[in-house]
Amino acid sequence: MKSAFIETLEKLASVDNRIFLLTGDLGFKTFDRFRNSFPERFINVGVAESNMIGIAAGLALSGKNVYCYSIIPFLTMRCLERIRVDLCYHNLNVKLVGAGGGLVYGLEGMTHHAIEDIAIMRTLPNMTVVAPGDPLEVKAVINESLAYKGPLYIRLGREGEKCVHKSSPELKIGKGIIIKKGSGISIIATGTILCAAKSASEDLINEGLDVTLIGMHTIKPLDRDIIEYCAKNSKAIFTVEEHSIIGGLGSAVSEILIELDYKKPFRKIGLQDEYCSYIGSQDYLCEKYGLTPKGIKNFILKEYNQFSKA
């Protein structure tokens, strides 16, 4: 995902000289080519994320289109109040590109895990929140971000994720993607866990369930139409995210379902309200927390069988 981001941004920057890339001393090797191609428009602000947001605001107030990069907790939470005032209140064209959505930085430990970011960022007025599901979605989001008005938070995973889509998807910020249509249950997933959700849905289909799979890359503004579609056409809805079950995709979807008077089962799959109590890689931790194709499938089957009995 990181190379999908920087390669796309390089292409944009070669034709648009208003694009600036700021980093908080992170992105070893990743940014070398951008830095060499556009030395004046690549700024390593040092380990000073809060200052980075202010500098980005000053640049954007002067007509520049700014991308800020860091690891998610430092980019979003450390300088939250500056994002609130400098970026959101002024409604500036600054993109916050965060690396390490969910448990990507597994062994780095709690300081690097990003499990509350979606919840926090989506409460900020004017802020748009996007978590692409695969490198192709990243590319499409970065392309669309150029002309996008206002602050935009883009939650990336790591490097080397498998592609969910076969080719570049038709992607519009604020509109979910129907990956598969079915009349049984709906699975709505955001971010890099979309890939696991897709495997799980294929396994569920093999088990005889009819599944609708939605790639919900944009969490805010959330695609109400697609949720309404799921509510009408499914017997149950499941959300999947590598994020706390408080305030993320699941919460956002449930807010709309309540307004739609949705009466059928709804379950959130994600991380519980706790910091990690295991030590391990992203894969290891996802296994522990059931955020794997098998974990997602088993949870959905168990719940679905219970609804069916009731």
Place this chain on the structure above:
Amino acid sequence: MRHYEDIAKKVRKKILNMIYRTKSPHIGSSFSIVEILVALYFKILSVSPKSPEAENRDRFILSKGHGCPALYAVLSIKGFISQGCINGFAVNGGTLEHHPTRDIKRGIEVSTGSLGHGLSIGTGMAISAKYDKASYRIFALLSDGEMNEGDVWEAAMFAAHHKLDNLVGIIDYNKIQALGRINEVVNLEPLAQKWSAFGWEVREIDGHNFEEIINTLENIPYGQGKPIVLIAHTVKGKGVSFMENKLLWHYRSPNKEEYTKALKELS
């Protein structure tokens, strides 16, 4: 200098009226920056209410947003803000709050109110101006209490490293912050040496002396490649004897008797 002193008197009266009428706070913080703002807007800054969005205008950021009654008063005398707009200060359904919101047509460049933001934003503007090879300068006015914020020093390091000699910081050093005297809360001294050690060109001036303010600001930059900081020694509540140097006037607004007395002193 007489001309500027007359404007400063008008500004103080305007501030007094705004604050008395609305029982607003921060009269002391507003009075301490009057001469700095008058010197900036009537002599130093290249800005005009006829073309508030001119690309090459100088940018001014009131990083100590709570001093905005002084900014509103100066902008009103300069012709950016109408009297009607001033009448809408700090009233329900009004026009202007206790901390400024960006409004380019009214000459307000940046929304502030949370301390420690302004210098970083100014730094971004300064980088942008350098990149565009534009000649405008960026001025940010900070409070002394604001020096407690780590962000100020993050910006200070960065601006010096990037040789932003189009950036000017001005510190309203009135020696009083929200809960007490600066040297009793968190001592800033030696302040000039701190800025100097961070790579800035430092000048210390009397922040109420027009000659000193103007002479200092007219001659920037002092050396190629260094951001400039003015440590302006000021008096909180300057201009009204019973408000001068008193913490209380960070919060209080004058009652009728105090208002009359203050008005007499300012006339």
